[in-house]
Amino acid sequence: MGQPRQKTVAVVGTGLTGLVTAHLLHQDVQQRYAVKVLERKEECSLSAESIALPVSKDGATKSEWADVPMRAFAGGFYRNLVRLYDYLGVQYHSQQFVFSFSRLTSTASVPYMAHASNFHALPPVPHNVDFFAWLLEALYAIFFNIWFTLCVYYLSPVEHSSTRPAERFGDYLQRGFLPQYYVSHYLLPLMSSVCTCSHQELLDFPASDVLQYKRRTHGQPHYVVDSGVRTVQDRLSRGLDISFGVSLSRVLPKSDGVEVHYTNAAGITSVESFDLVVLAISPDVVAAVFEPLKDKMERIPTTVVDTVAHNDTKTLPILSSGERPEQRQSIHFRSSKDGTEAIHEQSLSSFIVTTNPLTPIDSSSVLKSATFTRVLRSPESRRIVNDIFAEDSANQDGTDEKSTRLWRNGDDGIYLAGGWCWDGMVLLEGCVVSAMRVASDLDVAIPWM
Numbered sequence: 459m460g461q462p463r464q465k466t467v468a469v470v471g472t473g474l475t476g477l478v479t480a481h482l483l484h485q486d487v488q489q490r491y492a493v494k495v496l497e498r499k500e501e502c503s504l505s506a507e508s509i510a511l512p513v514s515k516d517g518a519t520k521s522e523w524a525d526v527p528m529r530a531f532a533g534g535f536y537r538n539l540v541r542l543y544d545y546l547g548v549q550y551h552s553q554q555f556v557f558s559f560s561r562l563t564s565t566a567s568v569p570y571m572a573h574a575s576n577f578h579a580l581p582p583v584p585h586n587v588d589f590f591a592w593l594l595e596a597l598y599a600i601f602f603n604i605w606f607t608l609c610v611y612y613l614s615p616v617e618h619s620s621t622r623p624a625e626r627f628g629d630y631l632q633r634g635f636l637p638q639y640y641v642s643h644y645l646l647p648l649m650s651s652v653c654t655c656s657h658q659e660l661l662d663f664p665a666s667d668v669l670q671y672k673r674r675t676h677g678q679p680h681y682v683v684d685s686g687v688r689t690v691q692d693r694l695s696r697g698l699d700i701s702f703g704v705s706l707s708r709v710l711p712k713s714d715g716v717e718v719h720y721t722n723a724a725g726i727t728s729v730e731s732f733d734l735v736v737l738a739i740s741p742d743v744v745a746a747v748f749e750p751l752k753d754k755m756e757r758i759p760t761t762v763v764d765t766v767a768h769n770d771t772k773t774l775p776i777l778s779s780g781e782r783p784e785q786r787q788s789i790h791f792r793s794s795k796d797g798t799e800a801i802h803e804q805s806l807s808s809f810i811v812t813t814n815p816l817t818p819i820d821s822s823s824v825l826k827s828a829t830f831t832r833v834l835r836s837p838e839s840r841r842i843v844n845d846i847f848a849e850d851s852a853n854q855d856g857t858d859e860k861s862t863r864l865w866r867n868g869d870d871g872i873y874l875a876g877g878w879c880w881d882g883m884v885l886l887e888g889c890v891v892s893a894m895r896v897a898s899d900l901d902v903a904i905p906w907m
């Protein structure tokens with residue numbers, strides 16, 4: 459008897475999710491899947507916007523990749539990402555940060571606080587701030603930070619029920635009596651920068667997302683991959699068959715497989731049939747290419763995030779930091795009423811990445827600008843996602859009648875995966891978890907488990 463025919467699988471997208479999914483299926487020990495990856499860009503997207511920086515070490519100059527956007531992770535929350543990196547043999551190191559907070563007025567940027575991650579050092583006192591006023595501000599911030607932490611552990615968010623949706627983060631903060639000043643000056647700048655969204659968008663998140671993130675990362679160190687996630691991308695993509703410059707336009711389930719329509723850079727559309735398709739793309743793109751999920755995917759909020767890599771040091775707040783240890787990096791949060799720009803300053807070079815810029819950046823200092831789609835969360839979108847990935851495949855009336863059942867992951871030979879395809883904040887951990895889910899559904903062993 460000959461070998462059974464390999465199943466053909468199209469994996470669309472080369473962010474972390476697409477690459478992990480394709481890698482897992484491609485290295486199946488029984489070689490049951492012939493994987494083809496489709497990517498709209500001309501290169502893998504995980505590290506496409508990273509920048510090679512010259513770094514001098516021991517008298518020699520070499521290039522090191524600086525991640526754009528930031529691909530940091532913290533202990534506690536990123537269990538599967540860490541296992542993946544260990545399995546790939548990717549080196550990473552803990553990274554200390556100094557966080558500074560400034561307020562943007564119509565005429566100036568006014569720093570009011572700085573602190574060192576996990577209190578690893580005494581924070582600098584912002585320039586021109588009266589010491590006693592700063593001390594009062596610091597005591598206030600510490601007090602409400604402890605208050606918020608107690609809420610996180612002892613005040614549970616209201617979960618979704620048949621009569622009401624899950625609690626929004628904004629409503630949770632009110633229920634926890636967190637004062638408006640603490641929320642707008644500390645919590646929102648910090649958390650909206652993690653989610654790269656506006657303050658209002660963050661307040662509309664399900665409270666459970668933010669609390670779960672805070673609980674798991676509390677007191678944990680932050681990490682970054684040595685020399686950027688380019689190494690992760692290189693190791694995951696090794697041996698994969700990737701078609702670049704092809705944009706998926708339609709996915710059509712048929713009785714004998716799935717028809718995939720895509721257009722190349724010259725505008726020529728091709729149609730190819732696969733046994734299975736994994737859509738490792740954002741929900742707005744799923745809505746546009748897969749009709750049965752259009753309605754649901756359009757209810758998952760997304761936003762467009764701008765990043766600018768530059769060396770305009772005039773955009774940095776003035777902190778009287780004195781001596782700066784070489785390993786330390788700074789993240790400056792500068793907020794208006796509605797949102798926060800996050801300025802990531804690397805200490806060894808004048809390399810700066812501003813996310814969602816509010817302060818003008820001298821155009822001659824700009825190295826590269828990029829935009830990203832960021833998937834947001836809401837109680838409604840959380841419910842949609844949880845329904846799609848529910849383990850139990852029966853209807854609420856107990857039957858498994860497919861014609862009346864909600865669309866579930868894997869139906870029609872189509873799988874969804876992405877940082878947004880799990881019940882939590884949309885970060886790198888969700889990419890790995892959802893890629894692992896596809897592999898498990900297809901009976902492929904996960905080598906790091």
Ligand SMILES: Cc1cc2nc3c(=O)[nH]c(=O)nc-3n(C[C@H](O)[C@H](O)[C@H](O)COP(=O)(O)OP(=O)(O)OC[C@H]3O[C@@H](n4cnc5c(N)ncnc54)[C@H](O)[C@@H]3O)c2cc1C
Pocket residue numbers: 470471472473474475476496497498499502503504527528529530531654704705706707738739740743763765813830831832875876877878884885886887889
């Ligand atoms: C500014 C910023 C900073 C962040 N910082 C962090 C951080 O520090 N830590 C962290 O954990 N997370 C961070 N995140 C979140 C994290 O980067 C994302 O959750 C994650 O990268 C999502 O990966 P993904 O593979 O699911 O999707 P994506 O990376 O969005 O990949 C989607 C892929 O689909 C391709 N594609 C789209 N449409 C089509 C089409 N029609 N045809 C073919 N291909 C298509 C895209 O080109 C891309 O390759 C950050 C996000 C942003 C925007």
